[in-house]
Amino acid sequence: MGSQPNDARTRREIYHEADVVVVGAGIFGCAAAYTFAQQGRSVILLERWMHEPDRIVGELLQPGGLDALTKLGLGHCVDGIDAIPCHGYNVIYNETPVHVPYPPRDQNGRLTNQWYGHGEKGQRDVGRSFHHGRFIMQLRKACLGHENITVVETEVVNTIRGEDSDQILGVETRTTDKMTGDKTPDCFFGQLTIIADGYDSKFRKQVTTSKPAFRSKFYALELIDTELPQPGYGHVIIGHSCFPVLLYQIGTHETRALFDVPMGIPEASPDNGGVRGYIKNHAIPALPESVRPAALKALEDGKIPRSMPNSWLPATKQTPRGMIVLGDAHNMRHPLTGAGMTVAFNDVLLLSELLHPSRVPNLDDSDTLAAAMKTMYWRRKNYTSILNVLAQALYSLFAANDRELRALQMGCFEYFKRGMTDGPCGLLGGIIHRPIILAYHFFSVAFLAIGLHSIELVSAGPLGILKTPLVFVDAILILAKACVVFLPLIWREGFR
Ligand SMILES: Cc1cc2nc3c(=O)[nH]c(=O)nc-3n(C[C@H](O)[C@H](O)[C@H](O)COP(=O)(O)OP(=O)(O)OC[C@H]3O[C@@H](n4cnc5c(N)ncnc54)[C@H](O)[C@@H]3O)c2cc1C
Numbered sequence: 001m002g003s004q005p006n007d008a009r010t011r012r013e014i015y016h017e018a019d020v021v022v023v024g025a026g027i028f029g030c031a032a033a034y035t036f037a038q039q040g041r042s043v044i045l046l047e048r049w050m051h052e053p054d055r056i057v058g059e060l061l062q063p064g065g066l067d068a069l070t071k072l073g074l075g076h077c078v079d080g081i082d083a084i085p086c087h088g089y090n091v092i093y094n095e096t097p098v099h100v101p102y103p104p105r106d107q108n109g110r111l112t113n114q115w116y117g118h119g120e121k122g123q124r125d126v127g128r129s130f131h132h133g134r135f136i137m138q139l140r141k142a143c144l145g146h147e148n149i150t151v152v153e154t155e156v157v158n159t160i161r162g163e164d165s166d167q168i169l170g171v172e173t174r175t176t177d178k179m180t181g182d183k184t185p186d187c188f189f190g191q192l193t194i195i196a197d198g199y200d201s202k203f204r205k206q207v208t209t210s211k212p213a214f215r216s217k218f219y220a221l222e223l224i225d226t227e228l229p230q231p232g233y234g235h236v237i238i239g240h241s242c243f244p245v246l247l248y249q250i251g252t253h254e255t256r257a258l259f260d261v262p263m264g265i266p267e268a269s270p271d272n273g274g275v276r277g278y279i280k281n282h283a284i285p286a287l288p289e290s291v292r293p294a295a296l297k298a299l300e301d302g303k304i305p306r307s308m309p310n311s312w313l314p315a316t317k318q319t320p321r322g323m324i325v326l327g328d329a330h331n332m333r334h335p336l337t338g339a340g341m342t343v344a345f346n347d348v349l350l351l352s353e354l355l356h357p358s359r360v361p362n363l364d365d366s367d368t369l370a371a372a373m374k375t376m377y378w379r380r381k382n383y384t385s386i387l388n389v390l391a392q393a394l395y396s397l398f399a400a401n402d403r404e405l406r407a408l409q410m411g412c413f414e415y416f417k418r419g420m421t422d423g424p425c426g427l428l429g430g431i432i433h434r435p436i437i438l439a440y441h442f443f444s445v446a447f448l449a450i451g452l453h454s455i456e457l458v459s460a461g462p463l464g465i466l467k468t469p470l471v472f473v474d475a476i477l478i479l480a481k482a483c484v485v486f487l488p489l490i491w492r493e494g495f496r
Contacts, residue, residue, distance in 0.1 A: 008042035012150040018044040021190030023156045027341050028327030029196035030139035031348040035072050037148035044188050048155040052133040056220035058341050059132050059250050063125035064430020065342030068349050077138035078128045084249045086127035090230040093413040094239035102429045103422035113422035129248045168322035191363035193323040201329030207318045212311035216262040219305040223255040226294035242283045244398040259283045310334045320369050333391035342430040346383050385435045385493040386427050396485045404481035411449025446482035450475045
């Protein structure tokens, strides 16, 4: 820090030396590189493939993520990419829809119905959905145009450690010559190396022994010129006949369909036509009628749809010795709720505040860096505990595979139907940052589920009243299941 921009550029370009080396020009890496550069740091951003990514991830940005992106000075990156405003969700349970919009704010910007019900009037926050690759190219363009950033297309293959200490000094890379295909070794040095190399991180194991776990994959189709029942809303299809399906428009003519397929389900066995068979015979029939023709057409090419694992990786504490690992490499949750980018942008915001040059002039000051990372670990829980728990808990309910979970799934839908939408959708949208509100709504759903299930039992035929003892047993089982789903998650995400 402190050198003139031109000196710093020379140091980056000739000597490959900067204040910060960022690995991965994806969602986290671009936002981090840009933010540190805005604070006057000299940044080298390393990315293995600079062409526009064609991926099925990171296509719906929640309002809470858009707000963080705007605070980082990158709000313009959702402009000019045919992004579609997203006003909330349309949840379709066994073919019955319920409208779950993001909550309105009063004149003072407050959300007045966080605990109960929903407001009708007031300005509502809005998210955006888009082609992931187009958004990434906008983020990269912002970095390429910044005088304090040098972007290099190269693959990072290793970290470089000091000879006498385990301090990370930078990274080793291989740069491919596009004409010959030859790979040239190179090195880049920084006071701090930020690793943001995504879900399949090569470097995660240097800071944690935790590995991502997944029990399902999302298979993707791109539907052309289809009509969603509620344009401008993300659609979540749940029910008895299939596992969750997400639908959201990512461009004027394109709609993304993501089909959750748990590992090893018999409906997707080779005898039943594999994943294509499951999508065709179970998932597409559960879609709104207006969407089915485009979904069948998208499946026509005969290929297995592209897929991604739906990973769960709780964050771990890091003792930085010149390097920190962040983004998906550090923390992942089921993508059902579209929270990954919201977590990433809020993390960049928090990190840049904690490492601001006025607080941490030298990033190679290990003790100050360690203290900042410890603070970050706990402070980020204000939003990650909500977004991560919600993603995992909702997935358990929406992919219900037993009686109690099905009762909770129905309870959740009925909760929305009774108008309890502002709190849940504010949490989902990354707008509400109070974990206690999540606990309140989760257990309200559980008690509603118990009530509804009990009524269903005793009102089933003339002898229903004889089932009263069963009502108590089931009430305990449903409450116990809600606790089993929620409490370990909130303990892991909120308190450890
Ligand atoms: C199916 C699915 C759907 C999702 N949908 C949404 C959604 O709608 N909304 C949402 O908010 N989140 C969503 N997510 C999550 C979101 O995509 C991620 O949280 C987000 O992309 C994480 O950003 P990142 O920067 O950590 O990783 P990435 O965005 O994956 O970026 C990693 C970058 O590092 C580069 N890289 C990797 N290795 C190297 C190397 N060795 N050298 C140089 N460069 C390297 C990669 O090329 C890439 O550019 C979804 C996830 C999945 C699985």
